Amino acid sequence: xxxxxxxxxxxxxxxxxxxxxxxxxxGYSVYSARDGAKGLAIIDKKKIDLVITDxxxxxxxxxxxxxxxxxxxxxxxxIAISGIGGIENAVKAIRLGAWDYITKPIKNFAExxxxxGQALEKARLKQENKNYKxxxxxxxxxxxxxxxxxxxxxxxxxxxxxxxxxxxTFKKNKIWTSGEFLQILAVNRFPEGNFxxxxxxFVDTADQPRVQRFFKAxxxxxxxxxxxxxxxxxxxxxxxxxxxxxxxxNVQKKVIALHGTIQDISKQKKAExxxxxxxxxxxxxxxxxxxxxxxxxxxxxxxxxxxxGFAELLEDDIKNNHGExxxxxxxxxxTALHKMSQLIDKLLNLSRIGRLNNKFSTIKTEQLIKQTLDxxxxxxxxxxxxxxxxxxxxxxxxxxQQVGEVFQxxxxxxxxxxxxxxxxxxxxxxxxxxxxNCFFIKxxxxxxxxxxxxxxxxxxxxxxxxxxxxxxxxxxVKKIIENHNGEIWLxxxxxxxxxxxxxxxxxxxxxxxx
Amino acid sequence: MNKKNCNIIIYIEDTMAHARLVLRSLKSIxxxxxxxxIKNSQEALAxxxxxxxxxxxxxxxxxxxxxxxxINGLEILxxxxxxxxLKHIPAIIFSTSMLLPEQxxxxxxxxxxxxxKPEGFSEYCSILKHIIKxxxxx
Numbered sequence: 241x242x243x244x245x246x247x248x249x250x251x252x253x254x255x256x257x258x259x260x261x262x263x264x265x266x267g268y269s270v271y272s273a274r275d276g277a278k279g280l281a282i283i284d285k286k287k288i289d290l291v292i293t294d295x296x297x298x299x300x301x302x303x304x305x306x307x308x309x310x311x312x313x314x315x316x317x318x319i320a321i322s323g324i325g326g327i328e329n330a331v332k333a334i335r336l337g338a339w340d341y342i343t344k345p346i347k348n349f350a351e352x353x354x355x356x357g358q359a360l361e362k363a364r365l366k367q368e369n370k371n372y373k374x375x376x377x378x379x380x381x382x383x384x385x386x387x388x389x390x391x392x393x394x395x396x397x398x399x400x401x402x403x404x405x406x407x408x409t410f411k412k413n414k415i416w417t418s419g420e421f422l423q424i425l426a427v428n429r430f431p432e433g434n435f436x437x438x439x440x441x442f443v444d445t446a447d448q449p450r451v452q453r454f455f456k457a458x459x460x461x462x463x464x465x466x467x468x469x470x471x472x473x474x475x476x477x478x479x480x481x482x483x484x485x486x487x488x489x490n491v492q493k494k495v496i497a498l499h500g501t502i503q504d505i506s507k508q509k510k511a512e513x514x515x516x517x518x519x520x521x522x523x524x525x526x527x528x529x530x531x532x533x534x535x536x537x538x539x540x541x542x543x544x545x546x547x548x549g550f551a552e553l554l555e556d557d558i559k560n561n562h563g564e565x566x567x568x569x570x571x572x573x574x575t576a577l578h579k580m581s582q583l584i585d586k587l588l589n590l591s592r593i594g595r596l597n598n599k600f601s602t603i604k605t606e607q608l609i610k611q612t613l614d615x616x617x618x619x620x621x622x623x624x625x626x627x628x629x630x631x632x633x634x635x636x637x638x639x640x641q642q643v644g645e646v647f648q649x650x651x652x653x654x655x656x657x658x659x660x661x662x663x664x665x666x667x668x669x670x671x672x673x674x675x676x677n678c679f680f681i682k683x684x685x686x687x688x689x690x691x692x693x694x695x696x697x698x699x700x701x702x703x704x705x706x707x708x709x710x711x712x713x714x715x716x717v718k719k720i721i722e723n724h725n726g727e728i729w730l731x732x733x734x735x736x737x738x739x740x741x742x743x744x745x746x747x748x749x750x751x752x753x754x
Numbered sequence: 755m756n757k758k759n760c761n762i763i764i765y766i767e768d769t770m771a772h773a774r775l776v777l778r779s780l781k782s783i784x785x786x787x788x789x790x791x792i793k794n795s796q797e798a799l800a801x802x803x804x805x806x807x808x809x810x811x812x813x814x815x816x817x818x819x820x821x822x823x824x825i826n827g828l829e830i831l832x833x834x835x836x837x838x839x840l841k842h843i844p845a846i847i848f849s850t851s852m853l854l855p856e857q858x859x860x861x862x863x864x865x866x867x868x869x870x871k872p873e874g875f876s877e878y879c880s881i882l883k884h885i886i887k888x889x890x891x892x
Contacts, residue, residue, distance in 0.1 A: 538853070539854070542772070545775075553875045
């Protein structure tokens with residue numbers, strides 16, 4: 241172990257000598273100086289651990305040394321030596337900064353040993369203390385820096401995840417909210433006071449009772465909860481939030497606070513909605529496909545049954561010389577085959593819509609309808625129908641051939657399903673429905689019962705048993721209109737009270753072709 | 755039991771060709787009874803609803819096409835099974851194709867059987883023979 245260094249300053253050689261001898265023997269490294277200046281020089285040079293100085297000395301007395309050292313090395317322990325009866329001097333020395341004092345004449349060496357030891361121990365403790373303090377400060381600095389860094393990281397993580405945090409301590413309604421929490425609500429600070437009440441001011445009215453219920457249950461049942469709700473932010477933006485909340489419970493098993501998160505899941509919600517929408521469309525297509533298979537299996541088989549049945553009959557009748565029946569057999573076979581080929585053509589036509597499109601263009605509908613009426617002229621004269629265009633007709637955007645087919649199908653339906661008691665009167669016109677161009681074709685024919693409003697658009701569906709009808713016309717019309725993003729519906733006052741078909745072509749000029 | 759030639763089949767069918775096939779089959783198998791052919795669903799409904807049609811003589815069998823225009827065969831079947839004076843009479847659904855959901859519905863509504871119209875005259879005859887044996891002479 242390193243020896244501790246002591247310097248003794250005294251103008252009395254006897255004192256110097258006896259102290260030096262004693263302390264050296266006790267294991268210290270001892271330096272001696274006859275006056276203050278020499279003593280300070282030693283202190284400057286050597287790393288002294290303890291100063292023992294006489295007070296009353298010529299040239300530079302002990303008080304001056306104390307003052308001097310107090311300034312330069314305040315941590316250096318110093319013991320004053322005072323003469324007999326010089327207790328005032330000793331007190332003065334201690335006031336100036338001496339740690340302790342011993343009295344002359346030096347006789348009680350045990351006391352000297354004790355005081356020296358105490359002073360040195362105190363210095364050591366002081367130093368140790370100082371070292372600890374420094375270490376602690378360093379550690380604190382390091383930890384603070386880490387904390388600041390971590391907080392920055394936390395903020396970034398919050399912002400990436402759109403995840404805000406909050407804590408509500410019930411005592412005095414103490415509220416803490418994180419940066420992202422405020423960001424999500426678009427506020428600078430969250431108000432003090434009842435957290436739930438303040439949160440509810442952002443929550444959508446429809447969700448408020450549910451949010452309230454969840455909070456109350458969390459406190460009552462001491463249970464976590466997860467909830468989704470919508471809010472309107474301070475910036476008037478609607479957001480979907482997902483929130484998890486955990487009650488904080490004290491030793492008395494009482495809920496004293498709630499801690500929770502809110503996460504902005506608007507994007508996910510939007511994606512979910514889009515997905516649901518797609519599923520819906522898919523389901524609709526699926527149903528359409530099912531209807532299609534149903535219809536094909538049923539309606540294409542019907543003429544087949546007829547043809548095969550009568551073909552076999554034909555064979556029998558020839559064998560049995562039933563000449564009179566041959567005509568009928570052939571008639572049914574021919575009719576069935578004709579019907580079948582018609583159905584197949586219409587099916588092909590239907591499948592072509594949506595797959596093979598002509599270029600969309602602007603269509604002057606008035607002109608188009610006049611052309612259509614020309615095509616139907618024969619049928620119009622045969623039925624004695626009156627067809628009137630009752631309003632001005634707009635220019636629309638779409639597939640001219642297909643749009644023409646819509647008008648042709650609907651007008652020929654109006655002619656076909658006429659009331660047998662009177663000549664058809666057909667009105668074609670245009671009105672505004674929901675700010676969109678809506679066409680209507682009105683007739684005074686046999687009418688459609690409300691329960692059949694949807695069925696008429698199905699494939700092969702015929703409400704009247706008309707041998708000439710394929711049951712495909714309205715299915716094709718509907719498909720074309722869907723192809724133009726439009727809608728078709730109908731109204732009828734019932735049997736023999738006529739029908740009005742309304743339809744909208746919703747395709748826009750800027751829209752890309754399908 | 756009455757004499758066999760008193761049996762009446764009420765046949766509801768709006769496809770003329772199919773009706774002709776059934777009538778010719780019945781002739782071919784020498785069905786001794788009477789067949790009343792009703793040519794569309796509206797008429798069928800009117801006929802069923804009129805109790806007077808059934809006071810003197812009740813039919814032995816209803817044979818109903820599934821896919822009739824306007825009111826389909828299943829609806830007619832339901833109406834028959836709703837009438838106290840008709841519900842005990844066997845009713846058979848005659849369909850263009852085998853459609854399992856329709857078959858299920860028909861049987862649930864109380865149809866005695868669900869038959870698919872066959873391809874070929876001789877098969878028509880054998881199906882009708884079978885039906886008559888099972889539901890009239892059985």
